Each structure stands twice: as C-alpha cells, then as structure tokens.
Amino acid sequence: MSAQLTDVTARDAGDPLREFRDLFQLRDGLIYLDGNSLGAAPRAAADCVAEAVTNQWGEGLITSWLGAEWSTAPQRIGDKIASILGAKPGEIVAADSTSVNIFKALTAALSLRPDRSVILSEATNFPTDVYMMQGIETFSGGRLKAVTVDPDAVLDRLGDDVAVLLLTQVHYKSGLVRDMAKVTRRAHAKGVLVIWDLSHSAGALPVDLNSSNADFAIGCGYKFLNGGPGAPAFIFVAERHQAAAPVLSGWFGHASPFAFEEDYRPAGGITRFLCGTPQVLGLAALECGVDLMSRVDMAELRRKSLALGDLFIERMELRCGTFGFELVSPRDPALRGSQVSYTHPNAYEIVQALKERDVIGDFRAPDILRFGLTPLYLRYADIAEAIEQLREICLTRAWDKPEYRTRAAVT
C-alpha cells in the first residue's frame, strides 16, 4: 500500500460520517461523483415506496389520504426540510418541480412589489431559473422585464426598479457560494426581495434562511437531499410574506379544499403555496432522503465536504497537473460548495472515459468536468482512486476514442 493510500484509508477510518455510506445503495467499485445531479438511493427508499404503493395505495386506497397522512405530507416533509435549512415549521412545503416553485416565488414576490418591473438574475444562473423569469416577462406583455447581468454586477444593478432578485446560492457549474446574508442585506437596502435557489445547497452545506433574513427560497429534492429522480421540490416563504396572493391558486392551496367552494380563498400560512394534488409516491421517496439528512450534523458534513474538495484539488495538482485541467471552483473552501469543477478541451470525452471505469462525473457545456462531493457516501479513498483513473486516462489518452465523441444529452 502506497503512503498516499495509507493516508486516505486512515482518514476514512476516522471519518465521523463513515457509517452513513451503508445507508445508501451503491454497488462495489462504483465511484459516484454525481450526487449533485441525482443523489444516490437511500436503502430505505425501496421499502418506503413499496409501502406507499402496496399498502397505502393498494390496500388503503382512498382512505390513505387521511389514514396514511398523504394529505399533509407536503407540510410534514416541508417542516423536516425547514429544520435542515434554518427555517421554522410552517415556512416550507415539498411540492411540484423546482421550476414551478420558482414561478410561485417570483409571482408572489412581484405581488409584494407591484410598482417595480424588473426581475433580476445573473447571466450564468442555472437556465431554468432564467427561463421561468422570461416566461413571466412574456406573459406580462412587456410590463415586467427579466434582466440578467454579469455575476459580478448583480449588486450594482439593485435599484428602485427591481422587484426581485433570483440567485442560486451555490453555482451549478463552478460551485461558488454566494453570501446569503450579505446579498440579502444589500438587496433589502434597495427594497428588493430575494429568492434563493438552494438546489446545490440543501443537504450540501449549512443553510440558515432566517438568520440570513431570506424572503423566499426554492430547491431541488433529488440532489443532495437524495429524494429520488424527479423528486418533489420545495419552496420556502418567510412567515412575513405568507399573505402574498398565489398565482398558481390550485385546490390544495385553498383554505378548505374539500368544501368545493366556488371561489379561491387561500389557506393560511405556507399551505397556500401548494397547488395541485400532492405527488404521493415521489413524496414517499423524498421523505426517506430527508429523514436520513435530518440525522446528520451539518457542521460535520460541511467539514468533510470541504476536506474531500481540498483533497481532490490537491491530488489533481499532484497527479494530473500537466494534462490541461483548469480549476474553475474556488480554491478557498469558504467560497466553495460541495463540488469541484475543471475545464478541459476534451471534457466531454474524458467524462465518458471515466464512466467506462465506473467513475461517474458530469459534463457541463461547453467544457466543464463537474464532480459532486456527497459526504454521506463518498470516501477519501474514492477521491484518490478517481484521480488515479483520471491520470491513467490522460496518460494513455484513453479518452480519444471515436465513440466518446458523439455527444448525447447528459443530465
């Protein structure tokens, strides 16, 4: 055993989170560096979902809306997510997709700033965030404007015409972390509301929504919360904003959905930010992921996440330093989310070659290799081994195969 390998093995043995790995379904040999795209399956998920299908649906049928507490699952799971994100019970629900929740948050914020017309974001934000802004602009017939500016120019663009700022806390490509409290403070000073996209934050690092005085937040259930493919997303609305009128005013957000009243009368609290019938099976899987995350010491998780990132960067320099990779994630751990990203002219092909060696990373156009670092199931030894594989691929130019050149959609 090399000295390097001895070192990482010892670190794994001393890892206070090491027992979590066994709670996930991960086959031997696989090094999964894509938990920021789709988190691995908690072993408990199969039983939770089977219980929902066979016992609750199959046997309980319609009575499970009350009997199995389906009807309150969005709020119950929302409260659990709230405890991970520094929010209060009654400030988060789990429902719909991230995109749909972005729409809900944007339109709620706009209703609170009726005299302002600009929806602001950064130009490199995750596309669906900006696309949802553009849909609102179109629908408004030009009254509202979706404006994106250079990431560094966001704070300077805040002004009297800006109703709401939509930012992702951890950038999906670079992993750069925005200072939530500071940005929120700067926005509030100009009367601007802020929506935080926590897709790459929730379950990845400590988040404290209320300490940051956050207005709205939305995020994804299927990344670091390990809620399953296409899991329900979540929406946070600070208690002080919960009187906002929902535009997606569906029956599950009604004060009394089963009274079948003719007019929409919004439920009190966060419930009005529900819309249609809850996705019961998706919620069952999501709850497993969230329950697992609820047991994690987030400070410990952050420590390991950054240690994995530091190790990754250090080993890349040592073992792959001459192959043309450029680090695009911040070297400063305080500014880095739970991922490391590099550019390389052959990024796409290298991701394919890694996959063939059971190392799963992500390609992000045009030239980024993105490696998600999920502290609950990754070992220090996995990082070391992934980089040895990468070194071998580069040394032998194993990525240079015709079959790797055909680009297909990679999520």
Place this chain on the structure above:
Amino acid sequence: MSAQLTDVTARDAGDPLREFRDLFQLRDGLIYLDGNSLGAAPRAAADCVAEAVTNQWGEGLITSWLGAEWSTAPQRIGDKIASILGAKPGEIVAADSTSVNIFKALTAALSLRPDRSVILSEATNFPTDVYMMQGIETFSGGRLKAVTVDPDAVLDRLGDDVAVLLLTQVHYKSGLVRDMAKVTRRAHAKGVLVIWDLSHSAGALPVDLNSSNADFAIGCGYKFLNGGPGAPAFIFVAERHQAAAPVLSGWFGHASPFAFEEDYRPAGGITRFLCGTPQVLGLAALECGVDLMSRVDMAELRRKSLALGDLFIERMELRCGTFGFELVSPRDPALRGSQVSYTHPNAYEIVQALKERDVIGDFRAPDILRFGLTPLYLRYADIAEAIEQLREICLTRAWDKPEYRTRAAVT
C-alpha cells in the same frame, strides 16, 4: 341464491371485461366505488415502481435518464394516453398536476387570443379549474377576467370578448357528459378556444379529441387511468396550437435543455409544454395504469360502465326507493359518465356507514353521495351487494351514530 343474485352472477360470468379485475390489487370483500377519486392499484405497479427505485435509480443512478429512458417518459406515456383519447402521437405529455396543466393550457390559449379578456367556465365546475382561472385574473391586474356562469348559460355567454372556455367533459358531482364536438363547434363559431378537463373522462369512456376538433385538454392520471395517488397529469395541445408560447417555460420544455443556453428557446411540438424535471417514480406507476388501459376495448368499457350505472339506478329504486335518495346523475345513459350520484340529507353519515361495511363511496358537499363505476374491476354483483348494504343501513338507521357526524376532509 335469490333470483336477483343469480341474475347478476350470470352477468358477471358473461362479462367480456371480467378478466381485468385480477390485474388489480383489491382485497376480498371490498366494494370499491371510488375509482373516480383514486383508481385501484394495478398489480403490476408494485414491480414497475420497485424497478424504478431499486434498479433504475439505485443501480443505474444518473445514467438512467438515458439508459432507462426517463427523459422521454412524459412524451412516451403521453403518446399512449393519446391513443386512448383520439389524439395523435406528439399531442400529449404526462407531467405536473392537473392544476398546473390547466394553467399551461389557459395561458397558451390566452396567448392565441391576445385581444380578448374573458376566461369562461361554468359556476359548478371542479373548483381547481375555476381557482386557476382566478389566479390568472389576479396576476393580470384585472386585464383578464375569470367569469363563471350557470351551466346552462355557457353557450349563450360565448362572444367576442371570450378568449377561452374551460369545461369539464364529465361533471365531477353529477356525472353529466357534455357534448365535446358540439360545444367546441359552438365556441369556434365565436372564435373561442376550448380547454376540456378530461379528469372524469380519460379511461372512463371513449374520447375522440381530434374528431371533436378540440384545442386543448388536460386531465388526471389517478382516477380512471389508475396511475397512483397524485400521479402526473396530462396535457393535450392540438398540433395546430403547438406554436403557442409557454408561460411556464422551464428547462424540460427547452429546445436543448442540456446545452444550458441563457435564453429560453421552446422545443418544437408538445415538448414545450413540459416545465421542470419529470417525476420519474410517479410516471412509472402511471405508465402501468395507462398500459393496462391501452389493452381495453373502449366501446366495451363504455357498454359495461353504462350497464353498471343502469343496474345501480334500477336497484336503488327497487330496494332504496323510500329512503329519500334523489338521483342527480342523468338517467339517460348517453348523458352519463362512469358514476351515479344521489343527494340525501344524511349523505355524509351514510358514506361513513357504508365504509364501515367495506363499501367505499364518496361524499361531496353539501349532500351528495357519489359512486364511481370502474368497469375494469367492478362486478354486477358488487353493485347489487352495495345496494343491499345501503338498504340495511337505511332500514336500521345505522348511519345515525355520533361518530359519523364529525366531518373530516374526505378526498
């Protein structure tokens, strides 16, 4: 065995659809008359969903977006639903909730009628349909108007100011069937687009969207399609309207979602009516229900559905004629969906008493007992037996118990 029982047993023995019942998970003794609220579980659903959780998610992880064809599931399942509803491949996707799809259809229709301001419906439409209209009115700042009129006055209200008419084909309370072709023709004559809510039609009776010249339709996956609790819903957009600009312009409706372009560029065809990441687990269950329905002769299904309804009405008159029930569903089978509904002053308590005897019906405020008739798993003998139970409950006033009086939410 009474002559009556002999009769229904013989009808069951000769039922051409009798073999479908075994494909559903339904425990012995249960008479489930609530498939129009939540359809029963196809036996195949447990395996389909387990495959999605354990093999596709657990083992395949991120590669299943392509490897298990998750990314095209909304279109694939949409095409299967299209074949049931008289639509073409590429005119339906399965996604989001019914409420969210109503919003998509309404805003798309409005974009095609920019000079008109009224969204029209009937006052007794299913609440979420009207609530979604009202949310759009609110967001428009009064430019658009959500208008509801008496059900009989809908056609007379059509006019130059009406952009879109939203109607449910089969009424959720009464089961009254609207003539889709006739209403659509009348609306088109006034330049009005029509959105059909097929929540109580899809899988319940033959629907022919294109023969009716339908513009838009939406519907529910968890009723007669047996797609599971909170299943993804569907949206139909006639090919001629697919250039409409989506307001919910999420990344899965983008022409090239994984190019991560900065501006929204809608996909061609029906795909632009997707929004966020597909709900994979919910889609897996829905596909089981839809696959099962795809094997059914819809004319045969309709015949049995109406025969079950006729039997229900006939036996109610014969055995429960003196207990104060009033039929609110049309007696004429041509006008009746796959349900029968009655009013009764003690409707709520009677539904509870029936449930205690393993006969599951539905209460709908203020005084309606609603019985869904799902031809795939109901037997003629079940109808006869349900009415014998109802008779006994009424004869002994078994519904008159304090514990039945506390109304809880019943979906």
